Amino acid sequence: MKRLLQVFLGVLTAIGGFVDIGDLVANALVGARFGMSLAWVVLVGVVGICLFAEMSGRVAAVTGRGTFDLVRERLGVRAGLLNLVASMLVTFLTLAAELGGVALAIELATSVNYLLFVPLVAFLVWFVIWRMPFEHMERAFGLLGLALVVFAVAFWKLGPDWGSMLHQASHPAVPDGEGHPTYWYYAIALFGAAMTPYEVFFFSSGAVEEGWTKKDLMIERINVYLGFPLGGLLSIAIAGCTWLVFMPAGVEVDHLDQVALPVALAAGKVGLAFVIVGFVAATFGAALETGLSTGYSIAQYLGWSWGKSVAPVRAARFHAVVLVAIVLGAMLILTTVDPIMVTEYSIVFSAVALPLTYFPILVVANDPGYMGEAVNSRLTNALGTAYLGLLTVVSLAAIPLMVATKAGQ
Amino acid sequence: MRRGVALLLALLTASCVSPSRTDRDYELKAGNSAKAVASSVATALLGVEAARRHRAPGPYLSVLIASAEEDASSVQSQFDSVQPPSAHADAQRAELDDLLSQAVDGLALLRITVRRGELDQLDTKARPLRAVLVRLRTLSEEWQ
Numbered sequence: 041m042k043r044l045l046q047v048f049l050g051v052l053t054a055i056g057g058f059v060d061i062g063d064l065v066a067n068a069l070v071g072a073r074f075g076m077s078l079a080w081v082v083l084v085g086v087v088g089i090c091l092f093a094e095m096s097g098r099v100a101a102v103t104g105r106g107t108f109d110l111v112r113e114r115l116g117v118r119a120g121l122l123n124l125v126a127s128m129l130v131t132f133l134t135l136a137a138e139l140g141g142v143a144l145a146i147e148l149a150t151s152v153n154y155l156l157f158v159p160l161v162a163f164l165v166w167f168v169i170w171r172m173p174f175e176h177m178e179r180a181f182g183l184l185g186l187a188l189v190v191f192a193v194a195f196w197k198l199g200p201d202w203g204s205m206l207h208q209a210s211h212p213a214v215p216d217g218e219g220h221p222t223y224w225y226y227a228i229a230l231f232g233a234a235m236t237p238y239e240v241f242f243f244s245s246g247a248v249e250e251g252w253t254k255k256d257l258m259i260e261r262i263n264v265y266l267g268f269p270l271g272g273l274l275s276i277a278i279a280g281c282t283w284l285v286f287m288p289a290g291v292e293v294d295h296l297d298q299v300a301l302p303v304a305l306a307a308g309k310v311g312l313a314f315v316i317v318g319f320v321a322a323t324f325g326a327a328l329e330t331g332l333s334t335g336y337s338i339a340q341y342l343g344w345s346w347g348k349s350v351a352p353v354r355a356a357r358f359h360a361v362v363l364v365a366i367v368l369g370a371m372l373i374l375t376t377v378d379p380i381m382v383t384e385y386s387i388v389f390s391a392v393a394l395p396l397t398y399f400p401i402l403v404v405a406n407d408p409g410y411m412g413e414a415v416n417s418r419l420t421n422a423l424g425t426a427y428l429g430l431l432t433v434v435s436l437a438a439i440p441l442m443v444a445t446k447a448g449q
Numbered sequence: 450m451r452r453g454v455a456l457l458l459a460l461l462t463a464s465c466v467s468p469s470r471t472d473r474d475y476e477l478k479a480g481n482s483a484k485a486v487a488s489s490v491a492t493a494l495l496g497v498e499a500a501r502r503h504r505a506p507g508p509y510l511s512v513l514i515a516s517a518e519e520d521a522s523s524v525q526s527q528f529d530s531v532q533p534p535s536a537h538a539d540a541q542r543a544e545l546d547d548l549l550s551q552a553v554d555g556l557a558l559l560r561i562t563v564r565r566g567e568l569d570q571l572d573t574k575a576r577p578l579r580a581v582l583v584r585l586r587t588l589s590e591e592w593q
Contacts, residue, residue, distance in 0.1 A: 301496065
């Protein structure tokens, strides 16, 4: 019974923790401009993140070591450094975007300018990382993030034409008035949002923090294979809501406040309250994950002692990196740069860095020297290699498309 | 050295004003500005609809409408900085700028109304904006 509850909570946490500021913005924006014609990208992204998250979790459970520790050892210092720098830049931008996202979500409830909340949010993120046990932290914000299920309720209440929705999703086409480059630019942004690199760093490092072993692999797989796809459905529901409300009105999504509007129209003030709680939980949870990921990555690469389960005095450099990243992220947002713009850039740069993140995981998960019998199966390898090809194409196309479309305008 | 500095200054000052070399180019920029402001106005009107049905509280509506106003105002400033290339473009500029001003003023009125807590008056005060939205959409389609 206890095991069942553990699985159930794990799946719920995975669903609630799946959506972050990047998913919120990208899906809302894409739904309003392209309807459901890019829903297939979410599907491709979810399969990809399931594949590599399972791989990285399995590596952590079998070896008991973090991703960057193994990457440096397996690929060498230089390749590991390139991987580290690329991933860190994207993770830092994402951290800043999440901090801004929490502040923007609080602004929706208070109408007090979000910049005033940024220092407080940054302090709370650091404080939770410093004080709250890992499992409680992950579970609390993952479960609160489930409030975003209200998007699925709102979508249903808005009364979509299910036939038209399925047709759009299964027969993707570029809508009138949109160009092919813009369509593909947003496809890449959506893909980058679904496969953000920090998700696997956090997932695998979290597995080490929680002391996973081979015995936990079944629970890990259930969490990933059930939780992430359901989280993906939540992303599609967000796109569906903006498609139904904004597309007919010719509204383009540029702000977080707009993302909540379809829910207010469909489910009223209670629905809006759920959305705001969900926004805060999703962005706060992701700020914790990205903040920790910066510390995990650098500490693992440099061979420092790391982790929340280690006494801070023994992992001082790890905690210092986390603190500096949070302070710098808050400072970036306090320059008054638009957090939504930071989010949009972070997901596109995330797409650029994808092969650097996922290639080493595939290599390590396929190495019997580390994995023994738990090495990748042929099917996993075939899928992993196919995805690596896709990630390379996406990575090469992202910047040219960004320039050609003036960042999707 | 002086020529280099002069060239740099010329480039920097030129970048302050968005160039439009042809009437068609200017028309496209005007059409895109109309479309962007129409999006802001439509957002605010959806917010008004939510208020009319008692489905959104004041603080949220205040943020939503203030963002829409800020965006519309920013688009208007950018459009105003574009140099019209001909007399024909001057006429387009006058027509659209008048409409953009009406949109920004209408959104400001909604923001003031929300912040005074007079949510029941929003629907009445939003009426002129509906006509502005129709005209913005017409121009946006005409000039694409």
